[in-house]
Amino acid sequence: MLTFIARRLLFLPVVLIGVTLLIFVAMSFLSPYQLVSTYIKSPEELKNQSLDDLVRKYGLDQPVHIRYMNWMKNLLKGDLGYSVSANMPVTEAIAKRFPATLELALFATIPVVMGGIWLGTISAKHYNKPLDHFSRVFAIVGWSLPDFVFGLILLMLFYGVLGWFPPGRLSMWADSIVLTGDFVRYTGLNTIDALLNKRLDIFWDAVRHLIAPVITLAYLWWAYLLRITRSSMLEVMNKDYVRTARAKGLTERVVMNRHVRRNALIPVATVSGSMVLGLLGGVVIVETVFDYKGIGLLTATGAQQLDYTLVLGTTLFYGLLLVLINLVVDVLYAIIDPRVRLE
Amino acid sequence: MLDVKDLRKYFPITKGLFRRTVGYVKAVERVSFQVRKGETLGVVGESGCGKTTMGLSIMHLIQPTEGSIRLNVDGNWQDVNTQTIRRLRDKMQIVFQDPYSSLDPRMRIRDIVAEPLQAHGMKNRRERYERVEALLEAVGLGAHHMNRFPHEFSGGQRQRIGIARALALNPSLVVCDEPVSALDVSVQAQVLNLLDDLQEQFGLTYLFIAHDLSVVQHISDRVAVMYLGRIVEMGDVDSLFVTPKHPYTEALLSAIPDPDPDIVREKIVLQGDVPNPANPPAGCHFHPRCRYAQERCRTEIPDLKDINGQGHLVACHYAKELDLTGISRAETA
Numbered sequence: 001m002l003t004f005i006a007r008r009l010l011f012l013p014v015v016l017i018g019v020t021l022l023i024f025v026a027m028s029f030l031s032p033y034q035l036v037s038t039y040i041k042s043p044e045e046l047k048n049q050s051l052d053d054l055v056r057k058y059g060l061d062q063p064v065h066i067r068y069m070n071w072m073k074n075l076l077k078g079d080l081g082y083s084v085s086a087n088m089p090v091t092e093a094i095a096k097r098f099p100a101t102l103e104l105a106l107f108a109t110i111p112v113v114m115g116g117i118w119l120g121t122i123s124a125k126h127y128n129k130p131l132d133h134f135s136r137v138f139a140i141v142g143w144s145l146p147d148f149v150f151g152l153i154l155l156m157l158f159y160g161v162l163g164w165f166p167p168g169r170l171s172m173w174a175d176s177i178v179l180t181g182d183f184v185r186y187t188g189l190n191t192i193d194a195l196l197n198k199r200l201d202i203f204w205d206a207v208r209h210l211i212a213p214v215i216t217l218a219y220l221w222w223a224y225l226l227r228i229t230r231s232s233m234l235e236v237m238n239k240d241y242v243r244t245a246r247a248k249g250l251t252e253r254v255v256m257n258r259h260v261r262r263n264a265l266i267p268v269a270t271v272s273g274s275m276v277l278g279l280l281g282g283v284v285i286v287e288t289v290f291d292y293k294g295i296g297l298l299t300a301t302g303a304q305q306l307d308y309t310l311v312l313g314t315t316l317f318y319g320l321l322l323v324l325i326n327l328v329v330d331v332l333y334a335i336i337d338p339r340v341r342l343e
Numbered sequence: 344m345l346d347v348k349d350l351r352k353y354f355p356i357t358k359g360l361f362r363r364t365v366g367y368v369k370a371v372e373r374v375s376f377q378v379r380k381g382e383t384l385g386v387v388g389e390s391g392c393g394k395t396t397m398g399l400s401i402m403h404l405i406q407p408t409e410g411s412i413r414l415n416v417d418g419n420w421q422d423v424n425t426q427t428i429r430r431l432r433d434k435m436q437i438v439f440q441d442p443y444s445s446l447d448p449r450m451r452i453r454d455i456v457a458e459p460l461q462a463h464g465m466k467n468r469r470e471r472y473e474r475v476e477a478l479l480e481a482v483g484l485g486a487h488h489m490n491r492f493p494h495e496f497s498g499g500q501r502q503r504i505g506i507a508r509a510l511a512l513n514p515s516l517v518v519c520d521e522p523v524s525a526l527d528v529s530v531q532a533q534v535l536n537l538l539d540d541l542q543e544q545f546g547l548t549y550l551f552i553a554h555d556l557s558v559v560q561h562i563s564d565r566v567a568v569m570y571l572g573r574i575v576e577m578g579d580v581d582s583l584f585v586t587p588k589h590p591y592t593e594a595l596l597s598a599i600p601d602p603d604p605d606i607v608r609e610k611i612v613l614q615g616d617v618p619n620p621a622n623p624p625a626g627c628h629f630h631p632r633c634r635y636a637q638e639r640c641r642t643e644i645p646d647l648k649d650i651n652g653q654g655h656l657v658a659c660h661y662a663k664e665l666d667l668t669g670i671s672r673a674e675t676a
Contacts, residue, residue, distance in 0.1 A: 240445040243404055247439075248459035248508070249432030259447055338449055338492055 004334050008327060019319040020075065024068050027312055032060040037081065037309050080313035085305040086298060090313035093298060098317075099188025100169055101283055101294030106189075107210050108217040108279060116222045117268065120229025121261060127234060135226060142223030147282050151216040151289035158212055165212040167290045174205040213290045217282050221275050228271050232264040239263070266337045273329040277322060344548045345378040345401070345435075345516055346420070350410035352393070352400045356621055368621045370396040371407075372572040375647075378516070380415070383542065383549040385563030385580070387556060387595070389617055393572040394552045395440065398520045401550070402437045403428040414516065433463050433512035440521040442501035446493040452479070452504055453489035459511045478507040481544070483537060499530035503537065510545065518550045523558060535562055556599050560584055565654075568592050571620055571628040574647055578655035585669040588650060588657040590633045593667040609668070627660070635665055 027035065036054045055061055059070050074080075080090035088096075123135040158165040170178060170190060177183055177199070178190070186196050191210070194203035236242060237260055245259040287296035295314060302310035351374075353367040370393045378384045386394050400407040403425065412423040416434055423431055439445040446455055456478055457471040465471050476486045482503040493501060502522060509517055519538065523531040535558065541547060553559050559566055560580060567577040568591065576589040587593045594611040613632045618624050624631050630640040639660050647658040659665070 240439060240441055241447040243399075244439060244445045244505075244508070245447065245458075246404055247402060247432065247437050248462055249429050249512075250458065250462045251429075254462070263447065263449055336449075338451075339494060 001334065005331055008330055012323065012327065015323050016320065019323060020072065020316070021068075023312060023316050023319065024071060026315075027071075028064065028067075030308060034308060035060055037084070075316075080316070081309040083302065083307055083310040083313070085302045085307040085310055090310055093310065094295060094314060094317050097293060097295045097298045100190075100292065101287070101296060103189040103191065104210065104213055104217070104283060104287070104292065104294060105279055107191075107214045108221075109276070111214070112218045112221045112225060112275070112279075113272070115218070116225025117229050117261075117265070119222065119226045120268075121233060121256075123226065123230040124233030124237065124264075125256070132230075135230075139223040139226045142219045143227070145219070147216055147220055148285050148289055150219060151213070151286055154212045154216055155289060165208055167209070167212075167292065169206070169209055169293055170202070171205050171209075174202045177202060209290075209292070213286045213292055216286050216289070217279060220282065221279060224271070224275060224278075225268065228268050229264060232267045233260060236260050236264045262336065266333070269329065269333045269336050272332075273326055276325045276329070280318060280321070344380040344382075344415050345550065346411075346413040346415075347377070347401060348375045348411045348413075350374045350397065350400060350412065351408045352396050352405065353408045366621055369572050369623065370620060371400060374410075374569075374572070374574055376567055376574065376577060378548055378550055380515075380548055381542075381546060382564040383551050383562055385559035385566040386550065386552045386569060387554060387559050387566060388569035390554065391617060391620065392569045393620075394554070394569055395520055397569070398437065398518045398550065398552050402435065402518055404437070416515075432459070434514055435516040435518065436509040436512065436514040437518040437520060438502070438505050438509045438522045441525050442498055442505050443525065445505060446501060448493055450492070451489065452491055452493070452496075455493070455504065456508045456511055459508065463512055474511065475507075478511055479504075481510070481541065482507045497530075498526050499534060502526060502530075502534050506534075506537065506541070510541065513545070515546070516548045516550065518552070520552045521554065522551075524554065531558065538562065556595060568595065571618065571623055573628065573658065574656075575629065575658045576656065577647070578657075579653075582653070582655050583669075585671075587667050587669045588655065588662040588665070589629075589659045590635050590665065590667065591629050593669070596669050599670065627658075635661060637661070 032055045033051055036051060036058065049057075059067060062070075078091050080094075082088075083090045083093050086093040119135050119138075123132045126132045154165075155167060159167060169175075178185075178193075183197055183199070183202075184193070186193055190206035191203055194200070194206055242255060242259050245255045250258075283294065284296035284300055286292070287294045288300045291297070295317070299311060299314045301307075302314070350371055351369070352371040353369050355364040356366045356368060357363060358365045372393075374393075374397055376384070386397070388394050396405065399405045401412055401423070403412075403423065406425070413420045414423050414431060414435055415421075416431070421427060421431065423435070450458075453472055453475050456475045460471045460474060465474070472489070475489060479485060479488060484500065484503055484507070488496075488500075493504070496504065502525075506522070522538070523534050526534060538549070539562065542549060549562070551559065551562055563580045565578065566580050566583050567574045568583075568589065569575065570591050576583060576587065576592045578588075583592065584596060587596055594613050597609060597611040611634070615632050618628070618631065624641075626642045627633070627636070627640040627645050630636040633640065637660075643660065645658045645660050647656050648662075649656050650662050
């Protein structure tokens with residue numbers, strides 16, 4: 001197992017260089033004058049300088065490979081340029097906004113994975129019975145409903161009509177407490193920080209703001225995981241080794257949990273990689289709908305204002321994040337399916 | 344040892360939006376037989392004749408539609424049904440046809456073989472693994488195979504694992520569902536010999552399902568021939584192979600390839616295909632393909648009857664009149 005992870009880690013730099021190359025290629029479609037903006041660290045630099053000077057200063061008139069090396073040097077220093085739309089360096093903006101997105105994604109992933117697999121199992125166990133039909137309809141609706149539509153419906157219903165789940169990350173009063181020095185920001189995740197600061201009222205306020213975006217994000221992927229788990233379970237249930245398990249005299253519960261579900265989870269683990277990818281993409285839309293100040297909303301605002309620096313920076317960040325997530329999924333995969341480990 | 348009476352298994356055929364049942368495939372129809380302690384009863388027949396369905400129904404791995412199955416446990420006859428089957432699984436076990444798909448790919452060999460032990464109350468893990476080691480040695484594998492996964496083994500080795508798993512609980516009856524049909528001929532012989540040895544060593548009783556007549560002849564004491572879900576002939580292996588009484592058995596026997604090129608034997612090629620089991624022909628199910636068929640065969644279903652008082656049972660109206668050719672005595676030796 002450890003050698004598997006180690007070997008997988010050895011591969012990581014290669015993938016990372018690939019990601020940076022791709023983004024660099026995307027960057028080189030911009031003219032040097034547009035690109036200058038991605039190199040500027042603060043607005044002060046623009047004083048008493050002509051654009052041509054800046055182009056020369058940052059080596060944007062140099063050949064491609066030198067430009068790439070320069071860009072990489074800055075990248076390794078954690079310098080992604082200055083974002084006009086966020087009015088701060090890109091790295092700082094990402095560092096500030098990422099906890100919010102992480103919080104949203106965590107709260108969405110856990111119910112998605114648990115709920116999706118659970119519903120899929122139930123659906124498969126009750127194959128072609130009312131419960132199965134019901135969950136299939138539930139899945140088809142979730143799968144066909146675009147998240148921006150579903151999000152708006154939730155917002156209208158639970159905020160506009162009922163007033164239960166407001167948009168944003170925190171209410172005003174909670175926000176003002178969080179920003180004071182008394183409230184220690186351990187992680188940047190509101191819910192966890194609130195618990196660590198023993199402020200249950202703030203915790204509840206943060207949860208209230210999370211419910212609607214989490215449901216929006218989760219529903220689509222619930223539906224997806226439910227369908228994958230269900231069909232995979234049904235396939236495994238007809239496998240000969242499940243019959244063998246019954247012949248051993250195991251109880252039906254053991255047969256289902258130990259033999260059917262574990263084997264059925266292999267394709268589920270495979271798709272969960274693309275699921276996380278979809279979740280991160282969905283975050284952009286969901287955060288915009290619910291005015292939830294995370295990386296998604298940051299990117300969306302940046303794109304609207306043609307803030308190249310920010311968009312390239314967050315894209316790079318997304319890319320690196322995905323590489324890491326895929327690593328985790330691969331390791332998970334090896335845990336579930338021992339055959340992967342040995343090869 | 345095992346007493347099966349009037350076993351039936353019907354699979355419903357459903358149609359349309361609301362899955363109305365429009366008919367039944369009678370996969371196993373009124374099958375009765377006994378298996379004596381220590382013997383091997385071979386069951387042969389074409390693909391689709393219900394052999395495997397019968398084996399799985401006896402093991403209650405599929406729910407039989409009707410009929411009684413009784414197992415003799417230490418001198419007492421016990422009903423095998425949905426309630427008792429889990430308890431009786433340590434008395435009757437099954438070796439499956441396909442060794443490639445019947446082992447959980449995610450489990451180590453030691454766990455595959457040890458799982459039934461755990462399920463039947465052997466709590467101590469060390470004890471279980473010791474037993475697994477002994478079992479693997481009994482089937483010609485070794486302790487060093489215990490930590491491996493199924494995909495690391497060849498077909499023959501996997502079948503040995505399947506056999507070790509079946510024997511783990513010390514059963515008295517083992518249903519072998521075409522245990523060698525997925526294997527190479529050279530490996531078939533090894534596995535058959537292994538089954539022979541194990542039978543002697545552990546005093547096992549086999550219900551041996553196969554479609555290969557030479558395999559059945561090699562391993563069986565008695566043989567039952569199935570056609571379209573029914574047993575059409577049953578008897579001692581020698582008397583059935585040398586003096587078959589059912590035209591279907593005769594046709595099957597004539598198809599056994601002969602290693603001696605000088606012997607020219609008449610091959611009986613059956614006309615037509617096996618009829619649809621959802622809609623079997625009236626009368627004797629075999630009559631459309633039988634070269635001796637007469638008027639009576641088209642209307643009346645023959646019973647399975649003992650024709651010579653020596654346990655040779657045949658389901659044919661003309662069993663006594665017909666003079667059928669089997670294989671020569673020399674070949675049985």
